[in-house]
Amino acid sequence: MKKSALFLLSLFSVFAFSQKKWTLQECVSYAVENNLQVIQGNFNKKIQDNILQIAKRQYLPGVSATANIGANFGQGRDTFGTTNRNDNFNNGANVGADILLFNYGRLEKNIRKSQYDVEAGSFDLQKVKDDISLQIAQQYLSILLNREITKISESALQNAENLYKRAKITTEVGTTARTILAEAEAAFAREKQNVKTAEINTDRSLFSLAMLLQLKEYKNFDIQNVPLENMLDAPLYSADQIINKAYENQPQLKAAESRIKSNEAQTEITRTAFWPTISANAGIGTSYFYRLQPINIGGNVIQQRNFFNQFGDNFGQQVGVTANIPIFNKGITRLQVQQSKINEDLAKNALEQSKQDVLQNVQKAQFDAESNYQAYIAATEAEKSSKLANDFAEKSFAAGRATIYDLNAARNNLANAQGSVAQAKYNYLFSMKLLNFYAGIPLSL
Numbered sequence: 087m088k089k090s091a092l093f094l095l096s097l098f099s100v101f102a103f104s105q106k107k108w109t110l111q112e113c114v115s116y117a118v119e120n121n122l123q124v125i126q127g128n129f130n131k132k133i134q135d136n137i138l139q140i141a142k143r144q145y146l147p148g149v150s151a152t153a154n155i156g157a158n159f160g161q162g163r164d165t166f167g168t169t170n171r172n173d174n175f176n177n178g179a180n181v182g183a184d185i186l187l188f189n190y191g192r193l194e195k196n197i198r199k200s201q202y203d204v205e206a207g208s209f210d211l212q213k214v215k216d217d218i219s220l221q222i223a224q225q226y227l228s229i230l231l232n233r234e235i236t237k238i239s240e241s242a243l244q245n246a247e248n249l250y251k252r253a254k255i256t257t258e259v260g261t262t263a264r265t266i267l268a269e270a271e272a273a274f275a276r277e278k279q280n281v282k283t284a285e286i287n288t289d290r291s292l293f294s295l296a297m298l299l300q301l302k303e304y305k306n307f308d309i310q311n312v313p314l315e316n317m318l319d320a321p322l323y324s325a326d327q328i329i330n331k332a333y334e335n336q337p338q339l340k341a342a343e344s345r346i347k348s349n350e351a352q353t354e355i356t357r358t359a360f361w362p363t364i365s366a367n368a369g370i371g372t373s374y375f376y377r378l379q380p381i382n383i384g385g386n387v388i389q390q391r392n393f394f395n396q397f398g399d400n401f402g403q404q405v406g407v408t409a410n411i412p413i414f415n416k417g418i419t420r421l422q423v424q425q426s427k428i429n430e431d432l433a434k435n436a437l438e439q440s441k442q443d444v445l446q447n448v449q450k451a452q453f454d455a456e457s458n459y460q461a462y463i464a465a466t467e468a469e470k471s472s473k474l475a476n477d478f479a480e481k482s483f484a485a486g487r488a489t490i491y492d493l494n495a496a497r498n499n500l501a502n503a504q505g506s507v508a509q510a511k512y513n514y515l516f517s518m519k520l521l522n523f524y525a526g527i528p529l530s531l
Contacts, residue, residue: 182369190361199351209341455517
């Protein structure tokens with residue numbers, strides 16, 4: 087019974103998944119939780135978090151305990167040089183603690199560096215999520231574009247089918263030549279091919295998005311159709327207006343800034359090697375010793391104290407302070423400081439490179455948006471003209487003043503113009519989404 091219930095539950099889950107139509111936000115949310123690159127970034131962040139916790143715990147004292155037990159057999163000399171048998175049994179126990187008193191703030195500086203590394207790791211993870219989100223948005227729009235092209239192709243196919251049926255009837259009754267039927271049949275076949283190509287492109291886009299999401303079951307994957315306005319507005323913001331916001335919110339810039347601070351902290355850590363390190367230690371311990379041969383002094387056998395008595399008598403304590411003062415280490419510390427300063431310069435240069443990349447990306451997105459908008463306006467004008475020309479061709483063909491070749495040419499021009507409008511529209515939409523992304527506006531449709 088339980089196995090049947092589990093089977094039905096699994097079957098229901100698969101069925102529900104296959105019927106699900108994903109929104110853009112659902113795709114993005116799923117990807118940032120399950121993508122392997124994101125998971126890898128989360129592991130890297132956990133490592134940085136652990137390093138930070140280790141750095142904070144260096145303030146705590148270290149406490150350790152030791153215990154030993156042993157036996158010695160054979161000859162040995164006493165303090166007077168006399169050789170005697172020295173078989174014995176011994177053991178001891180000690181507990182010690184040490185704590186750092188002074189190292190010119192090395193621990194605090196190390197904690198600060200680890201905090202900056204954690205920040206940089208978090209921003210790196212956000213950059214991975216942003217890149218995946220943009221890829222998903224682009225692929226999502228590609229699916230919508232291919233579906234719109236499919237609709238255009240299906241409309242052209244319907245017109246070609248109607249023309250073919252009409253040509254077949256008129257040819258059979260003898261009012262038109264067989265060449266008209268042949269051309270109508272060829273146009274019908276071409277439109278069938280165009281529809282099939284558009285459907286394949288749609289399926290390929292769905293497959294690519296499913297692979298981007300790393301779905302195991304991709305055959306029934308589908309997305310929601312999003313109604314988009316046919317009339318689009320021109321870009322409202324310029325690159326100059328967006329770039330300052332991009333400098334504030336782009337995670338790669340924040341990561342680079344955190345790495346500059348981390349390298350500056352590393353330089354401070356390296357400089358602490360010029361200063362002495364002072365630590366304190368304390369401990370307690372005791373021991374036990376037992377000779378296996380009787381101790382005979384002047385014919386008198388000395389009774390050895392038992393284990394517990396010796397442990398009590400030998401109990402001792404110790405406390406101390408240790409100072410490690412650097413005097414000369416071949417100038418290595420000074421060279422290490424210079425190396426840390428070079429790493430600072432490298433980190434600053436990396437920040438400038440990231441800023442340049444963001445600036446170029448924003449400028450390119452602005453250029454693409456403006457160009458795609460102009461292409462969209464031009465395509466809509468071409469579509470209007472093509473539609474008007476197609477209407478005239480339809481009427482002229484019906485009146486017998488135009489050939490079927492003229493009609494097919496007009497229809498092809500109209501279909502191409504409609505496809506160009508769709509292509510320009512979705513290119514412009516993605517450019518605007520990219521600009522909004524740089525401006526700090528979440529992705530949405």
